[in-house]
Amino acid sequence: MxxxxxxxxxxxxxxxxxxNKKADDKRKDVTVVEATISKxxxxxxxxxxxxxxxxxxxxxKSHDDIIAPPMVAVKKxxxxxxxxxxxxxxxxxxxxxxxxxENALMRGAVKQFKVMPKQSFDxxxxxxxxxxxxxxxxxxxEWFESHFEEEHPEGMGxxxxxxxxxxxxxxxx
Numbered sequence: 001m002x003x004x005x006x007x008x009x010x011x012x013x014x015x016x017x018x019x020n021k022k023a024d025d026k027r028k029d030v031t032v033v034e035a036t037i038s039k040x041x042x043x044x045x046x047x048x049x050x051x052x053x054x055x056x057x058x059x060x061k062s063h064d065d066i067i068a069p070p071m072v073a074v075k076k077x078x079x080x081x082x083x084x085x086x087x088x089x090x091x092x093x094x095x096x097x098x099x100x101x102e103n104a105l106m107r108g109a110v111k112q113f114k115v116m117p118k119q120s121f122d123x124x125x126x127x128x129x130x131x132x133x134x135x136x137x138x139x140x141x142e143w144f145e146s147h148f149e150e151e152h153p154e155g156m157g158x159x160x161x162x163x164x165x166x167x168x169x170x171x172x173x
Contacts, residue, residue, distance in 0.1 A: 044132035047125055055116075058139045063147045068116065069109040072138040077106050085134050092130040097123065 048071075055068040082088040095103065099116040119126075 041132070041136075044128045045136070048129045048132045051119075051121060051125070051129060058141050060141055062143050066141075068113050069106060070141055070144055071133065072140045072144060073109075074106065075133050075138050078133075081105060085131070088134045089127060089130040092133065093123065093126045096121065096126045096130075 052071055056071040056074065057066055057068075058070065058072075060066045060070075078088055078092055082091045091105075095105075096116075096119055099118060101110055101115050104110045104115065121129075
């Protein structure tokens, strides 16, 4: 009986080691692709996250729990009016440096949330953040898509909002 157990143990060890060799051979054939994220992109994301998400939250449970429009909505609206990176960055930078109701693109958001308070960011920080926003996909709150569709069934507005969103007048590009 002891002999059978010993033989079984030896065969099991042999089979396990063979399977590991096959697994090791398979691992050698796998090519690991690493995403390259530049330090600049990472730093700009951190600037964006630390300076914008305090008010333009992506973690709010609903539209009723926010104090400013989500940044994805801000980006959508600025992209309607400013097609090039340079125009977009200039417009967003100018807004953050000197936010005034008469210069607001998101009139519905201004009606709902009031004008964004003037920030004390250095211009170069604002430019980096604006470039990051233009160049990257922006995180969305879970509820954003359904809320956006509800508020803008005919497309995005151009300052014709009811105070509950960005408006409902369709923009022809």
